[in-house]
Amino acid sequence: MAKNQEEPTDRALLLDVHTAISENELRKQLLTTYKGIIHVHRCIDTTDNLKTPKQLVQIHFQSTKQAEEFIENGWIPV
Numbered sequence: 592m593a594k595n596q597e598e599p600t601d602r603a604l605l606l607d608v609h610t611a612i613s614e615n616e617l618r619k620q621l622l623t624t625y626k627g628i629i630h631v632h633r634c635i636d637t638t639d640n641l642k643t644p645k646q647l648v649q650i651h652f653q654s655t656k657q658a659e660e661f662i663e664n665g666w667i668p669v
Contacts, residue, residue: 599655599658599659600655600658601651601652601653601654601655601657601658602649602650602651602652602658603649603650603652603658603661603662604647604648604649604650605647605648605649605650606646606647607646608633608646608647608648609646610633610643610644610645610646613633614631614632614633614648615631617631617633617648618630618631621650625657625660625661625664626657627652627653627654627657628650628651628652628653628657629651629652629653630650630651631648631649631650631651632648632649632650632651633645633647633648634647634648634649
């Protein structure tokens with residue numbers, strides 16, 4: 592593997608996910624199309640005491656292959 596390439600991971604980071612969509616709803620929607628999702632985690636801004644949801648969401652898959660397929664296939668609208 593070339594030095595400048597990242598090693599495959601079993602996770603994907605999504606940007607600009609509308610904050611009105613809950614982790615559970617997002618997980619349900621994703622599971623209708625993608626298999627192997629273990630966990631969906633929405634990042635929370637803890638700099639204020641309100642714990643405001645961010646537009647960043649991390650998806651943890653069972654395998655690196657499933658994560659790669661998700662990234663290659665793109666995003667589904669929810």
